[in-house]
Amino acid sequence: MDKTKRFSNEVKERAVRLVMEVQGEYHSQWSAICSVAEKIGCAPETLRRWLRRQEINLGKRPGTTTEEIQKIRQLERENRELRRANEILRKAAAFFAQAELDRLQK
Incomplete structure (x- = not known):
């Protein structure tokens, strides 16, 4: 399977949403990312990039949508x-x- 299309958009969105929901339960956002990444089977850095992209798209972070x-x-x-x-x-x-x-x- 193509590396860039390993996870569907639905899985990506669900993972990002889950990190946003549970990050208050962890001492840092990175801890929440690592926990969720392990559950869905992706690298934490990959999930962190998905999360940053979502934050940019929502206007919470500067950048190109x-x-x-x-x-x-x-x-x-x-x-x-x-x-x-x-x-x-x-x-x-x-x-x-x-x-x-x-x-x-x-």
Whole structure:
């Protein structure tokens, strides 16, 4: 199975929610993360990253939200496609301009 898709979104959401609910019972958030991570079978660092991403998405922590990241990626893809199209058009225009000059010189 693909490493990045080992856990479903439902499992990730449930794990994050569980950490948020039980962190008051532990002396630190890291202790709560370690406990929950052991129960669901993931690395504590993985769960910590999921928790940070959720905090950013909820506005509790500064950073770029998941929705904004997806929008940026989409815009970057569009930008690459437009640059490629412009390059093709530039080369085609140069080709046809040269062909016209050659035709006029004959």
